[in-house]
Amino acid sequence: MRSKKTLANVITSLLLQFTLIVSGFIVPWLIIRTYGSSVNGVIASITQFLGFFALLEGGVGGVVRATLYKPLASNDIIAVSRILKSAEKFFKKISYVFIAFLLVMAIGYPYLVSYGFNKTFIFTLIIILGFKTIAQYFFGITYQILLQADQKLYVSSLLHIIAIVVSTIIATILINLGASIHMVQLFSAGVFVLKPIALNVYIKRKYKIINDDIEDKSALKQKWDGLGHHIAYFLHNRTDIVLLTLFTNVIEVSVYSVYMMVTTGIRNLTTTFASGIEAVFGDMIAKGEKDSLEKNFNIFEFLFFTLTTVLFTSAALLILSFVSVYTKGVTDANYFRPLFAYILLAAEAAYCIRLPYHSVVIAAGHFKQTRNGAFVEAAINIVLSLALVNHFGIVGVAIGTLCAVVFRTVQYAFYLSKNILNRSIIKFIKRIVVNFIAIVIVFFMSRLIPLSVIHNYFQWSIYACKITFITVIVTILINSILYYTDMMGLVNISKKMLKRKINF
Template sequence: MRKKKLLYNIVSSLTYQVVLFVSGFIIPRFILRAYGSEVNGLVTSLTQFLGFISLLDLGVGAVVQSALYKPLSEGNMQRVSEIVNYSKKFFRTVASLFLIYIVGLCIIYPSQIKSNFNPTYIVSLIVIISISLYAQYFFGIANQLLLNADQRLYVQNIINTITVILNTVLSVIFILMGGSIHIVKLTTSCVFLLRPLLLSAFVKKFYKIDRNIKASGEVVDQKWSGLAQHCASVVMNNTDVFVLTIFASLTDVSIYSVYHLVVIGVRQFVQAFTNGFNALFGNIYAKKEKELLDKTFNSYESLLNYLVVSVFTVTSIMIVPFVSIYTKGVDDVDYTYPLFGILMAIGQALFCLRLPYNTMIVAAGHYKQTQKSAMIEMLINIVLSIVLVFKYGLIGVAIGTIAAIIYRTLYFVYYLSRNIMKRSIKPFIVHIAVDVIFILVAVFASRVISTEPETYSQWMIVAIQKSVIVFVVGLIINVLFFKSDYIYILNKFIRRKNNSHSY
């Protein structure tokens, strides 16, 4: 059953990420053309600042999900009810704190940025964008965590896919009708209010959660240790825009947002393959199936390395040509920054390469043990980004992020080898060495194809041609070095196919 759920999660995640990826390009493009780079930068900045609300959950979300793995695998619904009820109460407190944060943002933000907008314009936009985030914390997060822990990520993926499509269609219609950015974002907030309501209805129907059960003892024993892990995640996702907003300009934020749009879309595509593995590894680890865990992890590590290096090699090659086409007709700012595009791709590739190690640490629930590394990563990112932004601007914040990711990736590898899986760090070193060889050969081989497309159709043709070259080169090199892992994956696939034919 868990294999079937994993398949559902991966397929639904991929579908959702494709829809989100397409929507993520369509709406900002219409905003850029209709309202200009400064409005686009303002919307991006406000969205990131409001994203800091997730800092208020103190990392409890991830810890709650880890705490649910064992009782769900045992069918202990009393314990599940205790954890779910606790998390709902906690996140309602977070929702109340969010209101205070919004008020503070409305007072401080307008006076701290360089822009041509009046305070009323900015404050009203803050309130509108915050609506859906408030509903998410008040109604939805506890239900999301329950479904994720039970390997039912596909439920919220389906709901999210439907709401993203609806939001994209309505947003484009209102932009074309000449509506203000406030009307467009109010539409988004109203559509996304459907998410927590639908999740709540699903949980009520399929889970026997006793709402009257109160927690006995410590429900989530590592909730404070989860704070450091969560801070790192929030900072990694928000520091760049925060630093650019305070120390640079909204036009720099707009440039950053366009490149970020591309690389984060690729990262989310990669993560769609990994979304189901947190719960899978958590289930296997809880049942102490060590041999299965080792084989599954090794094959997962090899396959993900191949996927990450392939897609981000193509991304680093094709990102600037795409941005040039995407921003054609937007004349208020020059969006051509080749080095910045490459650095952005490198940063997200490194983040994705550490996913196997992070996934296993989360599945094992080792929050307290690894919290110090999270704080160090956060400080590296903040300090380097602030120091470098004055001289190097966009390049500076990209370097700060890369340095922080490198540090914690190395820490994850070391910690996993010593404390959870008792495996050598040699496989990681070999993977990195093979990745370097792969990139050099792939980039050299792909140069036979021109990289100067002028239209989306030309760009698509070139991207497909280069992708074929890169993926084929990568597959040959990876199979040569990691033959046993690929044989294991192939055998699992053949066995599953034979089992499906036997019904």
């Protein structure tokens, strides 16, 4: 059963990420060309500020998931219902905090941005984008956590795909009809209200949740420890644009958002393969399957190192030419930033490498034990970014992010090796060295491909296929030779998953 759910989660998550990437390319592209880089920068900046709502969630989602694994494994619906009741009360409280935060931001943010926009323009745009944030992240969040813990993330993913497609179509039509940016954002945001409604209907039909006022208060006992983890995640995604808004201008924010659009798309493709893995590991831990946990962790570690190397090495060789084509004809900003692109890609690659380690730590419920590392990561990110942003701009904040993410990834590897899997840290170091060698070989081999001037997406696609082919062959060949057992384990899992016969 675990295999069927995992396969469904991976497939729908891949479809979701593909949908997000396509939508993420189309809508900003239309906004830049129709309303200008400054409007795109303002929207990106406001969205990041509104992301502070995710911080209010405080990492409780991960804590609740970890608490749900055991009662779900034993079909204890009473315990599940009480845990959900406790989570619902918490999320209801933070919704009120978010509304207050939204009003404060709508009043105060216009004083931060003065790039040709009046205060009414900014105020109303913030209210509209805030509504979109509430629709996406608050309504139905408890049931979404339940589905993820029960390895049924595919249900939420399918609903999200539908919402994104409809929202993108509406935005495209309105932009082409000459509607205002406020009208575009309002109507495209309204679609996301339908997702939690559909989610609620599904949960009531599939789960016999007991609707009483009894809650399991112990379910959130690690919420402050979970907060540390969430702060680190939040800062990884939000710090840079916030600091660029405060210390530079919205044009730089627009440049950053274009590159981040690419790197985030690649990162999300990688994290797709982690969808459902945390729940699988949590189920193994709840049932005491230690040998199965260690065996499957090695296989997924192999997968993430190989996948990360392939995707981000290819991206490093292709991102500048892609951005040149994407922003062709745009003259109100300089979008050619090679050093920034490479540092940003390195930071996102380091983040993806740690996903298997993070999944096991969260599945085991080790929030308190790893909390301090999360706080240190956050501190490194903030201090370095603040110190460098005035002198180096977007390059400075990217350096801060890279240093913070590398620290946290190494810290995760050490903790997992010593406290959960009881294995040598040399295994982690060896994987780093092996894949670094693969990267060097790919870079040298890529120089054998003649690079002509790329004017359009078709020319870029041909060049991208050649680069990606080389990267795939070199990376998989080296990793398969040195990690033959892990590679065969992954092949066998893939075959059996497709036949739907495997039990991890």
